[in-house]
Amino acid sequence: xxxxxxxxxxxxxxxxxxxxxxxxxxxxxxxxxxxxxxxxxxxxxxxxxxxxxxxxxxxxxxxxxxxxxxxxxxxxxxxxxxxxxxxxxxxxxxxxxxxxxxxxxxxxxxxxxxxxxxxxxxxxxxxxxxxxxxxxxxxxxxxxxxxxxxxxxxxxxxxxxxxxxxxxxxxxxxxxxxxxxxxxxxxxxxxxxxxxxxxxxxxxxxxxxxxxxxxxxxxxxxxxxxxxxxxxxxxxxxxxxxxxxxxxxxxxxxxxxxxxxxxxxxxxxxxxxxxxxxxxxxxxxxxxxxxxxxxxxxxxxxxxxxxxxxxxxxxxxxxxxxxxxxxxxxxxxxxxxxxxxxxxxxxxxxxxxxxxxxxxxxxxxxxxxxxxxxxxxxxxxxxxxxxxxxxxxxxxxx
Amino acid sequence: xxxxxxxxxxxxxxxxxxxxxxxxxxxxxxxxxxxxxxxxxxxxxxxxxxxxxxxxxxxxxxxxxxxxxxxxxxxxxxxxxxxxxxxxxxxxxxxxxxxxxxxxxxxxxxxxxxxxxxxxxxxxxxxxxxxxxxxxxxxxxxxxxxxxxxxxxxxxxxxxxxxxxxxxxxxxxxxxxxxxxxxxxxxxxxxxxxxxxxxxxxxxxxxxxxxxxxxxxxxxxxxxxxxxxxxxxxxxxxxxxxxxxxxxxxxxxxxxxxxxxxxxxxxxxxxxxxxxxxxxxxxxxxxxxxxxxxxxxxxxxxxxxxxxxxxxxxxxxxxxxxxxxxxxxxxxxxxxxxxxxxxxxxxxxxxxxx
Numbered sequence: 001x002x003x004x005x006x007x008x009x010x011x012x013x014x015x016x017x018x019x020x021x022x023x024x025x026x027x028x029x030x031x032x033x034x035x036x037x038x039x040x041x042x043x044x045x046x047x048x049x050x051x052x053x054x055x056x057x058x059x060x061x062x063x064x065x066x067x068x069x070x071x072x073x074x075x076x077x078x079x080x081x082x083x084x085x086x087x088x089x090x091x092x093x094x095x096x097x098x099x100x101x102x103x104x105x106x107x108x109x110x111x112x113x114x115x116x117x118x119x120x121x122x123x124x125x126x127x128x129x130x131x132x133x134x135x136x137x138x139x140x141x142x143x144x145x146x147x148x149x150x151x152x153x154x155x156x157x158x159x160x161x162x163x164x165x166x167x168x169x170x171x172x173x174x175x176x177x178x179x180x181x182x183x184x185x186x187x188x189x190x191x192x193x194x195x196x197x198x199x200x201x202x203x204x205x206x207x208x209x210x211x212x213x214x215x216x217x218x219x220x221x222x223x224x225x226x227x228x229x230x231x232x233x234x235x236x237x238x239x240x241x242x243x244x245x246x247x248x249x250x251x252x253x254x255x256x257x258x259x260x261x262x263x264x265x266x267x268x269x270x271x272x273x274x275x276x277x278x279x280x281x282x283x284x285x286x287x288x289x290x291x292x293x294x295x296x297x298x299x300x301x302x303x304x305x306x307x308x309x310x311x312x313x314x315x316x317x318x319x320x321x322x323x324x325x326x327x328x329x330x331x332x333x334x335x336x337x338x339x340x341x342x343x344x345x346x347x348x349x350x351x352x353x354x355x356x357x358x359x360x361x362x363x364x365x366x367x368x369x370x371x372x373x374x375x376x377x378x379x380x381x382x383x384x385x386x387x388x389x390x391x392x393x394x395x396x397x398x
Numbered sequence: 399x400x401x402x403x404x405x406x407x408x409x410x411x412x413x414x415x416x417x418x419x420x421x422x423x424x425x426x427x428x429x430x431x432x433x434x435x436x437x438x439x440x441x442x443x444x445x446x447x448x449x450x451x452x453x454x455x456x457x458x459x460x461x462x463x464x465x466x467x468x469x470x471x472x473x474x475x476x477x478x479x480x481x482x483x484x485x486x487x488x489x490x491x492x493x494x495x496x497x498x499x500x501x502x503x504x505x506x507x508x509x510x511x512x513x514x515x516x517x518x519x520x521x522x523x524x525x526x527x528x529x530x531x532x533x534x535x536x537x538x539x540x541x542x543x544x545x546x547x548x549x550x551x552x553x554x555x556x557x558x559x560x561x562x563x564x565x566x567x568x569x570x571x572x573x574x575x576x577x578x579x580x581x582x583x584x585x586x587x588x589x590x591x592x593x594x595x596x597x598x599x600x601x602x603x604x605x606x607x608x609x610x611x612x613x614x615x616x617x618x619x620x621x622x623x624x625x626x627x628x629x630x631x632x633x634x635x636x637x638x639x640x641x642x643x644x645x646x647x648x649x650x651x652x653x654x655x656x657x658x659x660x661x662x663x664x665x666x667x668x669x670x671x672x673x674x675x676x677x678x679x680x681x682x683x684x685x686x687x688x689x690x691x692x693x694x695x696x697x698x699x700x701x702x703x704x705x706x707x708x709x710x711x712x713x714x715x716x717x718x719x720x721x722x723x724x725x726x727x728x729x730x731x732x733x734x735x736x737x738x739x740x741x742x743x744x745x746x747x748x749x750x751x752x
Contacts, residue, residue, distance in 0.1 A: 059713060094706065100660050100667065101446055105703050108442035125664055128583055132661030150583035150662065192546050192579045192666060
C-alpha cells in the first residue's frame with residue numbers, strides 16, 4: 001500500500017514538474033520575441049495590440065487590492081477593445097503576493113511575455129522594487145495605487161495614478177484645519193506599514209504648521225491589529241474630539257466597533273484606504289455613520305462614467321468596485337489618451353514607447369473616474385481629493 | 399582500514415557532488431546568458447537562488463550537523479542585509495569599485511550576524527533541549543521589530559542613528575538609509591550572479607572543510623551523543639557555539655547578497671515565514687546533506703515561478719509537491735533505493751580493496 005502510494009505521489013510529482021517545464025518553455029519562446037522587440041527590430045505585436053502588464057497581490061492577505069486593480073483594468077481594456085479603435089490592449093496581471101522579491105519575479109515573467117507598457121505594481125513596496133527594474137529596462141510604468149514617494153523618486157518613466165502618501169497626509173491636515181473639524185486630534189497608525197506611517201509623518205508636520213493639536217499618537221502592527229482598546233483608551237483620556245485613522249479599512253472597522261463598544265464617539269477621519277469599509281462583510285455599516293474620509297473615488301457618484309463602471313464591475317465580478325479598481329481603470333484610459341497623443345503604434349519597442357510616453361504624460365490632461373483635469377509632474381499626479389462623509393450607509397460629498 | 403577509506407571517500411564524494419553541481423550550474427547558466435537563451439524570469443531569480451542556497455547550507459550546519467533546531471535564521475539574514483546596506487551606502491564615495499564594496503559589506507554583515515549569534519548562543523547553547531528553537535524564534539521577531547523602529551541617515555557629518563522616530567535633522571544632501579517601517583528604498587543594486595556564485599563557493603569550501611575536519615567530527619559527536627562526547631574531553635558548549643556562530647555569519651552574508659539585489663528591502667521580509675522556508679529547504683534536501691540543501695533551495699525557489707503557467711492553482715500545486723516530497727523522503731521506497739545504492743558502493747569498494 002505504502003509503496004503504491006509513494007509511487008503514485010512520485011508520478012504525480014513528475015507530471016507536475018513536466019507541466020512546469022512546459023510552462024517555462026512557453027515563456028522561453030515569448031522571451032525571444034520580447035528580446036527582438038527590445039532590440040528595436042521591426043517585429044510587431046500581433047494585430048497592433050499593445051501588451052500591457054502589471055503585478056499585484058492576487059493571492060494572500062492583500063489579494064483584495066490586487067484583484068480589484070486587475071478587474072478594474074480588465075473592464076477598461078474590454079471597453080476599449082470592444083470599441084474597436086486604433087489602439088487595442090492585451091492585459092496580463094501576474095501575482096506578486098505583496099512581496100518585493102516575488103514582484104520582481106512577476107515583472108520578469110511579464111517581460112518574457114513581451115510586455116510593452118507596464119501598470120507597475122499595485123502595492124507600494126513591491127512597486128518600489130519593480131520601479132527600479134522598469135527604470136533600468138526603459139519600460140514606461142503607470143501604477144494605479146502604489147503611493148509611496150520612493151516609487152517615483154529619481155525615475156523619469158514611473159508615474160502614479162493615486163495620490164502620493166505625503167499629499168494625503170498634508171491634504172487631510174489642511175482639510176481638518178480649514179473646516180475646523182476638531183481641535184484635539186488623536187491618531188492611530190500602523191507603524192510597520194509604509195502607507196500608514198508615510199501619511200502620519202506628513203500629517204503631523206502639516207498639523208503642527210496649521211496649529212492643530214495632536215494629543216495622542218498611538219501605533220499598531222500587523223501582529224497587534226486585532227485589539228485597539230489601549231489606543232482608544234489613550235485617545236479618550238486625552239480628550240481627543242477627532243480621531244484620524246490613516247489605514248486600510250479592515251483595522252479601521254475594528255476601531256469603529258471597539259470605540260462604539262466603549263462609548264467613545266469622536267469624529268472619525270480616514271484616508272483613501274478607508275474606502276471599502278461599507279462593503280466589508282459582516283461589518284455593521286451604522287457604526288461608520290458620520291465617518292469622514294478623503295478619497296478620489298466614490299462608487300455612489302451620480303455621473304454617467306462612474307455609474308456605468310460600477311454597473312459593469314458589479315455584473316462581472318459581483319462586488320462594488322473600490323478606488324483601486326477605479327485607479328486601474330483610469331490608468332488604462334490615461335494610457336489610451338497618451339498613446340493617441342504621442343501617435344504610438346504597437347510595433348514600437350518598449351523603449352521607443354517609453355520615450356514617447358514620457359513626453360506625452362508631461363503635457364497630458366486627463367479626466368477620469370478618480371478626478372478631473374489630472375496632470376502629472378515628476379511622476380506624481382495632481383488631482384483634487386474629495387471630502388466624503390458616510391450618511392445612511394452611503395458616501396455624501398462634503 | 400576499509401572503514402577509514404570509506405569515510406574519506408564519503409568526504410570526497412560530498413566535495414565532488416557539491417562543487418560539481420554548483421560549478422556545472424554556473425557554467426550552464428553563464429553560457430545561457432552569453433548566448434542570450436535565458437528567460438528574464440530565470441535571470442531575475444539567479445541572485446535570490448544563490449542567497450537561499452547559502453542560507454540553506456548554513457542552516458544545515460546548525461540543524462543537520464550540530465543537531466540543534468533554529469527557527470530564526472532569517473533574523474541573521476536581516477542583520478546582514480541591513481548592515482550591508484548601511485556599509486555600501488556609506489562607502490559609495492570612498493570605494494567606487496562595486497565588487498569590493500559588496501565584499502566589504504558582506505564581511506561586515508557576516509561579522510555583525512556572528513556577533514548576534516554569539517549573544518544568543520552563549521546563554522542558550524549551555525542548555526540541553528529545544529531552547530535554541532524558542533530563543534531563535536523570538537530573536538527573529540525581535541530583529542524585525544528593532545529594524546522597524548530604526549532610523550539611520552547619513553550626511554556630510556557622518557551617520558546618524560535613532561530609535562522610534564527620526565530625532566536627527568539631515569544636512570543638505572543627506573540621505574535616509576534605513577527609514578523605520580518604510581525600510582530601505584533606492585538601493586543601488588550591487589549583487590551579481592557571479593558574486594553569488596563566489597559566495598556559494600566560499601561557503602561550501604568552509605562548511606565542507608569544517609564538517610570533514612577534526613572540529614566537524616567533534617561537532618557531530620556532540621549531536622550524536624553529548625555525554626559520550628563530553629567523556630572524551632570535547633567541550634560541548636564550545637563546539638555548539640562554534641557551529642552556530644559560523645552558521646549565523648554565513649546567513650548574514652547571504653542577507654547582504656540578497657538585499658543588494660533589490661532596490662528596496664523591509665524588515666518584514668525576514669520574518670518567521672522566511673526562516674521556515676529555509677528550514678524546509680534543509681529538511682527536504684536531507685539533514686546534514688549539503689548538496690541536498692543546494693538542490694532543494696534551487697528547486698523550491700524556481701518551482702513557484704515555473705508554476706505561473708497554471709495560474710490560480712499555483713500555490714495549491716506547490717503545496718502538494720512539498721507534501722509529496724516530504725512523503726517520499728520518509729518512504730520505504732527511498733530507504734530501499736538508498737540501501738541498494740549503498741550496497742552497490744560497498745561491493746565496488748570491496749572489489750577495489752581486493
